[in-house]
Amino acid sequence: MKEVLLFHESKNMKIQIWGCRGSLTTPGRETLRYGGESTCIEVQSDSGRRIVVDAGSGIRKLGLSLVKERNVSHITLLLTHSHWDHLSGFPFFMPAYDPDYSITVCGGPRPQQDVWKYLTRQMEAPYFPVDFSALKARFNVGCHCDQTFCDHIVPNGDQSIQCHSIPLNHPNGGYGFVFVNEGKTFIFLTDNELRYTHEGGLPRKAYVETCRGADILFHDAQYTEEEYSRTQGWGHSTFKDAIGLAMEAGVKRLGLFHHDPERTDDDLDRELDRCRNEIAKSGSSLDCFACAEGMVIDV
Ligand SMILES: [Zn+2]
Numbered sequence: 001m002k003e004v005l006l007f008h009e010s011k012n013m014k015i016q017i018w019g020c021r022g023s024l025t026t027p028g029r030e031t032l033r034y035g036g037e038s039t040c041i042e043v044q045s046d047s048g049r050r051i052v053v054d055a056g057s058g059i060r061k062l063g064l065s066l067v068k069e070r071n072v073s074h075i076t077l078l079l080t081h082s083h084w085d086h087l088s089g090f091p092f093f094m095p096a097y098d099p100d101y102s103i104t105v106c107g108g109p110r111p112q113q114d115v116w117k118y119l120t121r122q123m124e125a126p127y128f129p130v131d132f133s134a135l136k137a138r139f140n141v142g143c144h145c146d147q148t149f150c151d152h153i154v155p156n157g158d159q160s161i162q163c164h165s166i167p168l169n170h171p172n173g174g175y176g177f178v179f180v181n182e183g184k185t186f187i188f189l190t191d192n193e194l195r196y197t198h199e200g201g202l203p204r205k206a207y208v209e210t211c212r213g214a215d216i217l218f219h220d221a222q223y224t225e226e227e228y229s230r231t232q233g234w235g236h237s238t239f240k241d242a243i244g245l246a247m248e249a250g251v252k253r254l255g256l257f258h259h260d261p262e263r264t265d266d267d268l269d270r271e272l273d274r275c276r277n278e279i280a281k282s283g284s285s286l287d288c289f290a291c292a293e294g295m296v297i298d299v
């Protein structure tokens with residue numbers, strides 16, 4: 001079932017969730033409400049520019065929707081990192097096969113060849129039957145500056161939306177993204193382990209500062225505390241870590257993201273209740289929800 005959350009009439013940044021499952025696409029009756037597609041979100045500014053973050057399996061349906069819409073010809077694709085659950089949908093993204101589209105691919109401030117390799121290598125034989133050369137869209141590989149905080153990654157100067165990247169605490173590295181539109185901030189930090197330091201990652205207090213006062217944060221909340229005793233160092237946070245960060249940073253709304261493949265809808269409802277109880281006990285006004293496929297949020 002789709003949930004639509006609307007707060008303002010205009011000048012908004014619209015966030016649409018096409019996939020929020022972590023690690024592996026997880027179809028089935030037990031994941032219908034929160035969804036089984038892996039990471040893909042769309043950020044749309046007032047000017048109509050489309051920014052897609054990650055190419056997990058959720059990007060397939062987004063592609064079909066864009067093709068149906070017909071009035072979008074330029075897409076910016078930001079990639080958080082190279083793990084499969086964030087890339088595997090790309091060969092099924094219909095606009096990539098169509099010469100009428102131009103697609104700018106960006107990541108954080110790493111050499112531009114990296115993001116390009118992420119997409120092309122997974123289509124090399126013997127891993128995929130169709131070669132990258134079958135993709136007829138015009139591709140640009142975006143920002144290749146080497147600043148830690150890069151504000152060039154939404155190219156061509158979209159007037160109404162700004163974006164910069166922040167390093168993730170995750171095995172093999174990666175980047176989260178901060179979007180600012182009309183003074184409102186949306187922060188996307190998936191695959192971020194707050195209680196462990198990976199190479200290139202930041203100390204927890206840096207994430208608290210980045211998230212300070214944000215209007216909305218999607219943060220990795222893959223594990224329960226009990227699960228984390230076995231999975232520490234795998235690159236993900238717990239429910240407790242995510243709400244702790246959001247409360248300390250004074251975030252207004254927190255969307256729990258990167259749901260574990262083992263987590264059923266009913267499990268997630270239970271964990272969400274626990275999170276809300278903890279938040280209430282702390283006297284915080286944080287509004288916490290679990291991200292679900294199909295959600296549209298106006299910020
Ligand atoms: Zn992931």
Ligand SMILES: [Zn+2]
Nearest residue numbers: 081083170191
């Ligand atoms: Zn990952």
